[in-house]
Amino acid sequence: MIKSITIDKEKCIHCGICIKDCIVGVLEFDANKNPQYCPKGEDNCVACQHCMAICPTGALSFGDKNPDDSIDVGYSDDEELLQLIKSRRSIRHYKNEDVPKDKLEKIVKMLVYPPTGGNRDNLHYSIVKTKEKMDEIRKLTYDKILSAQNPNPHFETAKQAYLNGNDIIYRGATSMVAVAIDKSKTIAGCETADPIIGLSYLDLYAQSLGLGTVWCDFALTIARQIPEVYSMLEIPENYTLDYILMLGVPNIKYKRTTQPERFSIKLLK
Ligand SMILES: Cc1cc2nc3c(=O)[nH]c(=O)nc-3n(C[C@H](O)[C@H](O)[C@H](O)COP(=O)(O)O)c2cc1C
Incomplete structure (x- = not known):
């Protein structure tokens, strides 16, 4: 995985959410309030791509990954x-x-x-x-x-x-x-x-x-x-x-679910 970030300066709204969400804290603003790696940031970056995933305007590309090639986040029912x-x-x-x-x-x-x-x-x-x-x-x-x-x-x-x-x-x-x-x-x-x-x-x-x-x-x-x-x-x-x-490929089909009873679960305060 190539570790680098590229900012589309037309799109960046300088909100800093990419910096806030970085799990290893390797991003910072440059003098123009554009995100960049801290000194030696690439070394500690874990390439999780959260910075690209969270950017509200799609301004941040990670390595060779273009945010436009991601799909919008959505959850199944x-x-x-x-x-x-x-x-x-x-x-x-x-x-x-x-x-x-x-x-x-x-x-x-x-x-x-x-x-x-x-x-x-x-x-x-x-x-x-x-x-x-x-x-x-x-x-x-x-x-x-x-x-x-x-x-x-x-x-x-x-x-x-x-x-x-x-x-x-x-x-x-x-x-x-x-x-x-x-x-x-x-x-x-x-x-x-x-x-x-x-x-x-x-x-x-x-x-x-x-x-x-x-x-x-x-x-x-x-x-x-x-x-x-x-x-x-x-x-x-x-x-x-x-x-x-x-x-x-299954050769049988279950008609209904089982009704398991097991595990110790305690909801703590
Ligand atoms: C870690 C693990 C190992 C298992 N090993 C076997 C196995 O060696 N042979 C087998 O027929 N089933 C195996 N099973 C399936 C369990 O017997 C099965 O999950 C359990 O009886 C509950 O049935 P269900 O998965 O249909 O709910 C294994 C399941 C787990 C989670």
Whole structure:
């Protein structure tokens, strides 16, 4: 990301809101009351682009980003969003077909939006997009599990289910999203949150596209235990696998929402 700001002096109304909203305080007015970086401001700028997003007149461009290329901020109806949250289910029955390409493309474009601590570019997503590749991963996994000399409890459970015709590792999904993190690029303390936030956004967005997902601890465990499976995910060097979400076209449709009862919630004064 190029760190620089350009002010359209015709448009700037010198309101200073960009300076006020800068989370790291690296902007100031110049002698003509136009915003500029403080000395060495670029070094501490986290490139969050809030300065461009908040400018009421579109006078501030950030790096090569033109404010006219942003969309106006708007929120979807709260009831609709809540309906989506309530309607999301873990899907364990998928159609034996690829996830449509246009839907995957929409997901890929969405993935730049989930926040990360310090606005770091620290995540990698490996997305298995074809049923063919998913079947290769599945075959390799079960070959390894069936031929294991001393199967651990995970292998044993998966093996028994497989012999009964159930793929309890990947749940018959035709796609898979693995998120990985480069901890050297991550703000200390945000290692747990960053990848899960990304995958959570993806989870909900996928449901809005009519796709099914299931968070998959089992698939994660397997990828960590079978190096050949891990390498099929093509996770770049320096990144560590963090979590896995299965994805596909649902082969079932839930009629109504569940009525969960859980969590301890206390509204404090
Ligand atoms: C972190 C996490 C790990 C999960 N791992 C698995 C898994 O390995 N296999 C599976 O079938 N479901 C898995 N699930 C799905 C849960 O079982 C499911 O979310 C829960 O039963 C509630 O159902 P719902 O998601 O339809 O509301 C996981 C869910 C979460 C949040």
